[in-house]
């Protein structure tokens with residue numbers, strides 16, 4: 001199922017590991033530089049790009065991710081990295097052990113990982129969820145901002161989740177735009193933080209006090225399918 005929709009000169013396609021070069025370029029251009037959480041703790045851009053591109057490559061291997069392309073030029077203008085977790089938990093994947101590697105390598109990864117783990121804690125409590133699908137991260141070329149591309153990719157990710165027998169879809173979002181958009185799509189908010197007040201459990205510090213809107217609002221959302 002390569003071609004999913006075609007409208008308004010934009011085509012949405014399922015991505016595979018073969019799209020790695022284009023996705024990694026988009027990550028470096030549209031995701032890492034605007035992820036103000038990393039900016040807030042002064043993580044060097046080349047390091048955040050390295051970690052984000054790694055996460056993208058791992059996600060792509062599952063063949064569940066989506067990309068939006070200009071039909072005329074074939075240029076990638078947006079991507080959503082999706083994956084299926086194991087064991088009904090959002091931290092049970094191969095990415096976890098690799099996160100440990102990056103935690104050792106870069107000091108700034110620890111606080112971000114703990115924030116993500118904290119936000120995902122108990123996300124599926126009392127829901128009976130067995131096979132969750134995760135929208136890991138995504139970005140849209142600012143030139144195409146507010147054209148509904150992210151919303152479209154969210155809706156189409158639900159279809160991919162259902163096709164793969166998942167009983168739920170979840171995401172840890174790092175933007176109030178995405179949080180609001182998923183809420184409109186019927187997601188429940190499991191956790192929501194204003195990063196200015198967030199205290200790192202391990203250090204007792206407030207590592208993201210300088211995060212700026214829309215990336216000062218983060219949280220976990222889920223929807224049962």
Ligand SMILES: CC(C)(COP(=O)(O)OP(=O)(O)OC[C@H]1O[C@@H](n2cnc3c(N)ncnc32)[C@H](O)[C@@H]1OP(=O)(O)O)[C@@H](O)C(=O)NCCC(=O)NCCS
Pocket residue numbers: 030031034035137138139140141144145146147148149150151152172173174175177178180181184
């Ligand atoms: C967040 C992001 C993915 C939104 O992509 P998009 O294609 O512009 O989003 P959509 O057009 O589908 O809009 C989704 C919602 O966000 C709002 N939004 C998006 N960009 C906005 C902007 N610049 N200002 C105000 N609202 C904005 C839209 O109004 C819409 O809200 P609505 O449903 O109430 O109308 C995109 O801005 C981006 O790539 N940001 C940088 C990386 C990032 O933050 N990724 C997500 C981390 S979880």
